[in-house]
Amino acid sequence: MTRDEAWKALALHPDPTLEELFAEDPGRVDKLSTRIELGEVGVRFDWSKTHLTDELLGEFEALAKASNFNEMRDRMFGGEVVNPTENRAAEHSALRGVGEDASVEEAEALRERMKLLVEAIHDGAMGEVKHLIHVGIGGSALGPALAVDALGRDDPKVDVHVVSNIDGVALEEAFAMCDPQTTLLAVASKTFTTIETMTNAHSALKWLADNGVDDPTGRVIALTAYPERAVEWGVDETRILPFAESVGGRYSLWSSIGFPIAISIGWDNFQAMLAGAAAMDRHFRDTDGRDNLPLRAAFSDLFYLRLRGCQTRAVFAYDERLRLLPDYLQQLEMESNGKSVTVDGEPSGPTAPITWGGVGTDAQHAVFQLLHQGTHLVPIDFIASIEPGDLLDAAHHHILLMNCFAQGAALMSGRASDDPHRNYPGNRPSATILCDDLDAATFGALVAFHEHRVFASAVMLDINPFDQFGVELGKEIAKKIEKGGEKFDASTEALLKVAGLD
Numbered sequence: 001m002t003r004d005e006a007w008k009a010l011a012l013h014p015d016p017t018l019e020e021l022f023a024e025d026p027g028r029v030d031k032l033s034t035r036i037e038l039g040e041v042g043v044r045f046d047w048s049k050t051h052l053t054d055e056l057l058g059e060f061e062a063l064a065k066a067s068n069f070n071e072m073r074d075r076m077f078g079g080e081v082v083n084p085t086e087n088r089a090a091e092h093s094a095l096r097g098v099g100e101d102a103s104v105e106e107a108e109a110l111r112e113r114m115k116l117l118v119e120a121i122h123d124g125a126m127g128e129v130k131h132l133i134h135v136g137i138g139g140s141a142l143g144p145a146l147a148v149d150a151l152g153r154d155d156p157k158v159d160v161h162v163v164s165n166i167d168g169v170a171l172e173e174a175f176a177m178c179d180p181q182t183t184l185l186a187v188a189s190k191t192f193t194t195i196e197t198m199t200n201a202h203s204a205l206k207w208l209a210d211n212g213v214d215d216p217t218g219r220v221i222a223l224t225a226y227p228e229r230a231v232e233w234g235v236d237e238t239r240i241l242p243f244a245e246s247v248g249g250r251y252s253l254w255s256s257i258g259f260p261i262a263i264s265i266g267w268d269n270f271q272a273m274l275a276g277a278a279a280m281d282r283h284f285r286d287t288d289g290r291d292n293l294p295l296r297a298a299f300s301d302l303f304y305l306r307l308r309g310c311q312t313r314a315v316f317a318y319d320e321r322l323r324l325l326p327d328y329l330q331q332l333e334m335e336s337n338g339k340s341v342t343v344d345g346e347p348s349g350p351t352a353p354i355t356w357g358g359v360g361t362d363a364q365h366a367v368f369q370l371l372h373q374g375t376h377l378v379p380i381d382f383i384a385s386i387e388p389g390d391l392l393d394a395a396h397h398h399i400l401l402m403n404c405f406a407q408g409a410a411l412m413s414g415r416a417s418d419d420p421h422r423n424y425p426g427n428r429p430s431a432t433i434l435c436d437d438l439d440a441a442t443f444g445a446l447v448a449f450h451e452h453r454v455f456a457s458a459v460m461l462d463i464n465p466f467d468q469f470g471v472e473l474g475k476e477i478a479k480k481i482e483k484g485g486e487k488f489d490a491s492t493e494a495l496l497k498v499a500g501l502d
């Protein structure tokens, strides 16, 4: 069967409502809910409130087969080139110990180097360190920011501030919270050339110097795939933590880009995060068909994208600690799969939906009106933890979880009313990811689950998830504007003039 034939077969399926699907199959919850064990804790992935059926799953398995999914997955874990436009492998799983032997070995050696530096800093080798300003952008910031915010709340070893935006307001905000005498600066950039990061790094060095720090460059830790550029920039080799070129920016929090995470939560917790991700890697690598959680989620994503025309998908963590998750997933999903040509350069048809979301219960009082009664069908992921993240009265967490589950139920069942304004149509899909507890291991597994889900979708869509040429043109034009002497369209010319940049 070809991909086209598989898609045609998928399009022929009837369209029962979610309630009908539950009524038809009493075993539905068990069939579509899977728990993954991560040592002492586990995570339940419940896709039963989506429109997936046995028949659809069978057709999607045929699509995966027609897309050579198993072979592509083996190639990724085997360290082969899976990013043909850049002639690169994609070896983020090797950073977690699951991958091609030589890459795993190299990653272990680099991790050992990072461990020594992290522990030395914790032991006082760089004097008293209370704060770390981490400058980076995109994949060099979003993962660290998410992980530090999620896991580094209880008694962090060092207070970490992730600064990404070139807007000086962001850096000033960090300065205001740090004491220069006890602050380190992490400069995180895979390429070590990104203008926002390098400009922020320079300004942070100046701030240290202006505030009486004798050797500001001596306070810098460089995190990069191009250590020679960091040396040129003036960082001592002992404070450069390299990572492999085959690790993509948006997949790099497991590498030395995760330095601020380890500095905040400590080495053992950082390792636990990697171990949680590795458990998900092994599940993804070793499980076939519908039982494979990221693949099953991708089946559902593609069903809503291609067969129900959904242009967005939303994720709501009912957990304040995951408030940065939508930002992180936006880059992971949209920079990876926001493409319009296949691997061979042909028009692809619809690809990544727009990812958006927020935290529950806040979002209920803001955007859920549209989700329940609006004209857009939006598949939703709910994410929650059975154990609370707070020490307050248990009522807080009970109300939080009850609301999370109530939303999924209400979206699915709806409630008919003769009054059209009070009618809830229902039949609106959601999936629920329920962790026993949000700790380093479940966090790692959760992020790795999303990485593999993106990859699985890309394989079935026949697109390359590992390049990002779409971000280049704007950067080039910004450079041309800076250089001067070039004419742009009339609107841009007028804006430049009004802002005094012509």
Ligand SMILES: O=P(O)(O)OC[C@H]1O[C@](O)(CO)[C@@H](O)[C@@H]1O
Binding pocket: 137, 138, 139, 140, 188, 189, 190, 191, 192, 193, 194, 197, 249, 250, 335, 468, 471
């Ligand atoms: O780590 P670097 O090289 O500074 O790049 C930062 C980010 O810029 C991008 O290349 C494009 O915006 C991202 O993919 C990447 O995460």
